[in-house]
Amino acid sequence: MFHESGTDRIGVVDEDMIIDVSAGYPLLSRELVDWLPGLTTSWHVLALLARESKARLPLSDVRLLPPVRRPSKFMAIGGNYESHIREIAHLNIGVGEHQIWFNKQVSCIVGPHDELVIPKGMSTLDYEVELAVIIGKRCRNVSARDAASHIAGYAICNDASIREWHSRSPTITLAKSFDSLGPLGPWMVTADAIDDPHALRLRTWVNDELRQDGTTAEMRYNIFEQIEELSTVMTLEPGDVLATGTPAGIGAARQPPLFLAPGDVVRMQIESIGEIENRVVAGRSVDF
Template identity: 55%
Template sequence: MKLLRFTHSGQTRIGKLDGDQVVDLSAVPGVTGSMRALIASLPELRPALEAADGQRFALPDVRLEAPLPDASKFLGIGMNYAKHAEEARQAGIPVPYSQLWFNKQVSCINGPFDPVVKWNAAEAVDYEVELGVVIGRRCRNVKAAEARSVIAGYMVVNDVSARDWLKRSPTFTLGKSFDSFGPTGPWITTDDAVADPLALEMKLWVNGELRQEHPTDDMIYDIWAQIEYLSTVMTLEPGDILATGTPSGIGAPSGRFLKPGDVVRAEIGGLGAIENRIVAEEA
């Protein structure tokens, strides 16, 4: 099942994708305007959601919104693919010897087709296609062998990063958290619809040029290890977003940073694609 938030005629609602149509789920008992609340109740609501056949809209006729604009956490792991870690080292970013986690402040969450602002204060804006994991239930001290049981689903993330700001502080948080630097979507594909999240192909294009192409099976720390590590420290909540790392091909080593007018398309096989235009900060 593919769950989404969409706007039609000025109203934003929760729906599901059925082929090339969006099915409105507003009439399903228990469905409110919050995707985070739906995720928390997904086991109970699933039969009704799957059976629902509400008002339908053609996909091109709706505006797709960020699936989880009210996530309580948006966490990302740094340099989780070997070749990317090496290119990051070449760009002057220290390579960690354990899992390196940072916050993307939730105020950066952006829609799957909304513009990304190239802020005047950020000189070196870069792209990172990533597999986003959505936590499905409140959990702590989860063992790697049980980690999949706490996942609600997956989506595409572009972990937009200001490389100059990554170097300004001991953590990555500031460089990862500019407003609009968290495009996500286009929907949440539930875990049961993904045979193996570690066998998905990720691709990213800038202005039609393929810059990143890599399968998710090459993570240094796989999804299960990530959840075990994080949940040792903190309680994970329904709707929390984990960005699980990007492969090589970022712009930093060559200095090919994003500029206003660029169009960035990030795609993961089976999960869909998001596409964002880079725009200049308004005066």
């Protein structure tokens, strides 16, 4: 998804260019979520449209939008990377014997290069690089064995949070859901383009200082087990986003803690997907 010349459109990325696949076809949906249920068939159609389209724009000339903007659900798992579990041990945060899920309100989702806003009067903005799964096909009671067939693709998510709000609610949903605390992108890479989602390196830099460096192989519960767990409870819809955990290196676990400040630039990268970059700004009293 991208914005250019006053309109939002759907595009296919080709190296440093983006191809407007809806150019000349005004009746085609310009929302990626509408294409997701078709999965492989949709990808073939979009690839054909991309080959035929003459509307090619430099990525530097457009504003990239989150691949899905208002999914029905934005779920995130806690304590799912071994290195992260070790680093938070001194905080007396137990991970338990089962998957720990919370939801981020979908209104927190922003684009891959949009600003991260520290709410007025707060000072504990933290970052977490995560592999985001985007559901493609509606599913309920899906086994881990069959879960892969319901995945449309993958993106990068910053599961950012305001740590001082963690103690206000044990669900931590409030801490995770402030506006702008869900950068997502830079695009969706289709599932068939990722050989193994459990063998990807993911990293975070703050002002060019490497803060996180891990691999998705660290997951306690793999992506397919996560989908099995969630779909036992709820129907997962096309476009739903699942943030699958973070490796060690978060600001809250440092001694002393090291949180983000206005002017900081947070860059996150996941192998085979790309990178997102967000500048931290101070919020106003009314952010409208």
